[in-house]
Amino acid sequence: MAKRTITILVLLVAMMFVGVATLTSQCATPSVEDDSAGVEQFYIDYTQRLTPKALIPTPLDAVYGDGVCRISGSARVVCRTEELMPVAHYLCQRLSLDLTTEREGAIRLGYDPMLEVEEYRLIVDERGVLVVGGGYGGVFNGVMTLLQMLPETLYSGSVTYPVELPLCNISDRPRWGHRGFMLDVCRTWMDKEAVKRFIDLMAYHKLNSLRLHLTDDEAWRIEIESHPELAQEGGFRGGDSPIWPRYGKWNERWGGYYTKADMREIIEYAKVRNIEVVPEIDLPGHSLCIATLHPEILCNYTPNTSRAFGYDVRSAFCPSKESNYELLADILGEVCELFPSEYIHIGGDEVDMAQWRRCPDCLALMQKMGMESTAELQQYFMSRVSDIIANYGKRPAVWNEAIEGGRLSESTRVYGWESVKECRRSAGEGYPTVLIPGEYFYFDMKQSSREPGHDWAAIFDWRKVYGFAPKYVGFTAEEEKNIVGIEASFFSEVYASHTPETDDYLHYQLFPRLVALAEVAWVDSDSRDETAFYERMVAHYDRLDAMGVAYRLMPPVVKYSDGVLSVACDDGSKIYYSKYGDAMPELYTEPIKTNKPAHYLFVARRGEARSQDVAVESYFKTITPTFNITSSMPESERFTFDKAEGYGRLARTTRAGDEGDWVMFTFDTPVECRRMKVATGNFQLPRYLFENGYVEVSYDGVNFERVGDLECGIFYIEQPPHPIKAVRMVCTSRGNGAEWVSIQPPTIYPQL
Ligand code: TNX
Numbered sequence: 001m002a003k004r005t006i007t008i009l010v011l012l013v014a015m016m017f018v019g020v021a022t023l024t025s026q027c028a029t030p031s032v033e034d035d036s037a038g039v040e041q042f043y044i045d046y047t048q049r050l051t052p053k054a055l056i057p058t059p060l061d062a063v064y065g066d067g068v069c070r071i072s073g074s075a076r077v078v079c080r081t082e083e084l085m086p087v088a089h090y091l092c093q094r095l096s097l098d099l100t101t102e103r104e105g106a107i108r109l110g111y112d113p114m115l116e117v118e119e120y121r122l123i124v125d126e127r128g129v130l131v132v133g134g135g136y137g138g139v140f141n142g143v144m145t146l147l148q149m150l151p152e153t154l155y156s157g158s159v160t161y162p163v164e165l166p167l168c169n170i171s172d173r174p175r176w177g178h179r180g181f182m183l184d185v186c187r188t189w190m191d192k193e194a195v196k197r198f199i200d201l202m203a204y205h206k207l208n209s210l211r212l213h214l215t216d217d218e219a220w221r222i223e224i225e226s227h228p229e230l231a232q233e234g235g236f237r238g239g240d241s242p243i244w245p246r247y248g249k250w251n252e253r254w255g256g257y258y259t260k261a262d263m264r265e266i267i268e269y270a271k272v273r274n275i276e277v278v279p280e281i282d283l284p285g286h287s288l289c290i291a292t293l294h295p296e297i298l299c300n301y302t303p304n305t306s307r308a309f310g311y312d313v314r315s316a317f318c319p320s321k322e323s324n325y326e327l328l329a330d331i332l333g334e335v336c337e338l339f340p341s342e343y344i345h346i347g348g349d350e351v352d353m354a355q356w357r358r359c360p361d362c363l364a365l366m367q368k369m370g371m372e373s374t375a376e377l378q379q380y381f382m383s384r385v386s387d388i389i390a391n392y393g394k395r396p397a398v399w400n401e402a403i404e405g406g407r408l409s410e411s412t413r414v415y416g417w418e419s420v421k422e423c424r425r426s427a428g429e430g431y432p433t434v435l436i437p438g439e440y441f442y443f444d445m446k447q448s449s450r451e452p453g454h455d456w457a458a459i460f461d462w463r464k465v466y467g468f469a470p471k472y473v474g475f476t477a478e479e480e481k482n483i484v485g486i487e488a489s490f491f492s493e494v495y496a497s498h499t500p501e502t503d504d505y506l507h508y509q510l511f512p513r514l515v516a517l518a519e520v521a522w523v524d525s526d527s528r529d530e531t532a533f534y535e536r537m538v539a540h541y542d543r544l545d546a547m548g549v550a551y552r553l554m555p556p557v558v559k560y561s562d563g564v565l566s567v568a569c570d571d572g573s574k575i576y577y578s579k580y581g582d583a584m585p586e587l588y589t590e591p592i593k594t595n596k597p598a599h600y601l602f603v604a605r606r607g608e609a610r611s612q613d614v615a616v617e618s619y620f621k622t623i624t625p626t627f628n629i630t631s632s633m634p635e636s637e638r639f640t641f642d643k644a645e646g647y648g649r650l651a652r653t654t655r656a657g658d659e660g661d662w663v664m665f666t667f668d669t670p671v672e673c674r675r676m677k678v679a680t681g682n683f684q685l686p687r688y689l690f691e692n693g694y695v696e697v698s699y700d701g702v703n704f705e706r707v708g709d710l711e712c713g714i715f716y717i718e719q720p721p722h723p724i725k726a727v728r729m730v731c732t733s734r735g736n737g738a739e740w741v742s743i744q745p746p747t748i749y750p751q752l
């Protein structure tokens with residue numbers, strides 16, 4: 001009944017808006033609403049016209065009229081629907097306005113049953129502001145658009161009244177009901193407050209699903225009351241923790257976990273912001289952490305721990321053990337009760353099935369069940385786990401590999417991550433599929449070859465994300481029907497090696513890629529105009545600045561010709577340069593005359609944002625003098641030391657490093673250079689390294705002097721005073737939680 005009244009009201013208001021649009025040009029003087037609430041709260045000024053700054057994501061349909069609606073600080077938010085109170089309170093808080101349940105007010109919120117759940121209309125006319133949605137999400141989405149129409153200072157918590165809004169009529173709805181993001185809080189711990197900050201950033205961009213990757217090899221982040229040790233022990237690694245300090249530089253116990261109370265708070269916080277929190281308990285692989293605390297979950301054979309200092313690196317649940325399903329029933333029962341989401345993500349990725357092939361019990365089970373492959377054994381395991389959560393009325397969500405061993409239950413939702421091909425396969429097999437292909441949506445990937453991050457899927461910036469559309473990557477119309485939505489992810493192995501205490505690295509990797517994701521997830525169109533979107537995104541930078549986001553700017557373009565070095569950026573940011581040998585960066589104001597262009601390094605900055613460092617190409621040139629590797633540890637048969645000696649590839653030892661172990665580079669001829677990077681560990685990953693250690697340099701090959709400590713396995717020798725004959729990396733920790741040490745070739749920058 002109430003809903004119908006509102007619908008009629010909406011229609012009336014919409015009709016009046018059309019009237020306003022035609023009337024406006026005749027009205028030269030400000031018109032003031034004559035009801036008492038309106039006078040104080042807002043009035044329309046037809047002498048002014050306002051074009052809102054680019055709205056992102058782009059609304060489906062937006063019409064603007066002549067005139068502005070000026071809203072005063074005494075404006076009230078009207079909400080008369082109980083279920084909408086959370087969004088009403090949210091809006092009041094953002095705008096420092098009061099809420100009323102009376103009829104009159106400047107900003108009115110309500111339902112319109114004619115609309116879809118997440119669809120909304122936002123109308124600004126002489127009656128003030130009206131936001132109606134089909135459901136809670138629709139109203140919230142409308143409110144998010146309203147915020148974007150107001151001065152961006154509100155994102156930093158300050159609103160100066162009166163504020164102005166353009167007269168408008170916006171009708172909008174999303175392309176996909178699932179617009180997600182996944183945060184890996186295992187490799188890098190992010191506390192409750194950090195997650196909430198991130199939820200706000202998602203909400204501003206109308207994303208609606210936050211998946212928390214709560215368990216992995218390196219951590220267990222959620223309290224389980226029936227097994228308190230999982231979080232209390234498994235939430236921490238390093239120091240005296242039984243969990244090895246992989247991914248990180250910490251010698252001390254480091255980490256944390258969410259208590260159930262914390263998680264309820266996060267869930268509620270997200271819910272107010274139209275975001276559902278989906279938990280992920282990654283099974284049966286990626287389970288090294290729980291296996292360290294509960295070795296009884298592992299397969300029935302004795303591991304070879306000699307290479308890893310007594311550390312058992314087996315990481316998968318044994319599918320043949322009934323007791324495992326009992327343990328998982330305890331754990332997942334609590335997870336199902338804690339999280340209101342329809343889906344529980346139960347993993348299914350990257351299982352090291354060699355463990356099952358070595359296990360007599362797994363082999364016996366396979367024989368008994370007539371299974372031919374270990375993929376079928378995984379299907380068996382996932383089905384058992386799906387049954388557990390089905391008891392709680394939940395549906396399973398899985399990574400794409402989980403569908404390889406046979407049909408999973410009808411209710412399963414698949415997250416396609418390995419490639420577009422795997423996404424298409426899943427959708428083609430009829431599974432409701434969330435598209436999260438690494439080459440488009442893994443925001444832990446590098447954004448250019450010289451920046452941090454992974455590169456296994458691709459190296460890409462926001463342009464690739466913006467260019468995504470199912471049609472462009474080969475989806476057939478049939479397959480497309482099974483797309484539930486899209487999601488991006490941030491796996492945080494590399495974050496751990498930066499400064500997880502701050503948001504900088506997280507923001508740099510995520511923004512503006514997340515802005516492009518939001519656009520693509522929302523706008524129901526396959527057409528793309530990269531230049532136009534970039535312009536709009538640059539306008540949106542003002543909002544990101546106000547939100548305090550340390551996003552990545554596009555790199556400035558450096559040119560050198562006729563002895564003049566010039567640099568330009570196209571987004572209005574400031575450019576700074578550092579001159580070789582000078583300590584302080586300076587503001588770039590005009591082209592630089594120089595015959596040494598490689599002496600200049602540039603960076604664009606604005607707010608908290610920055611670009612990567614840029615320079616003329618010769619600045620980045622490296623040299624490859626011949627050298628050889630010696631070590632206190634034996635060399636791997638397959639990854640011999642000469643692999644690294646040839647530059648470009650990794651070498652390996654046959655075991656992890658112990659205190660006093662060393663790796664030495666000896667150059668045939670002493671090397672003169674301005675900088676030399678030496679490193680243990682994989683190229684992109686701070687893994688397989690000397691957890692702690694120091695570096696010694698020798699100029700004569702006989703005497704060594706200590707020059708500094710390894711950080712995440714890496715050290716930069718800067719401005720060595722003499723040509724370097726040899727460099728030695730010495731380990732001061734015991735083990736690295738893995739079975740070998742990786743050795744990188746040195747990266748050597750010549751004198752400029
Ligand atoms: C693959 S994504 C993984 C993660 C890594 C990620 C790094 C997935 C299902 N497995 O364990 O963190 O790559 O990009």
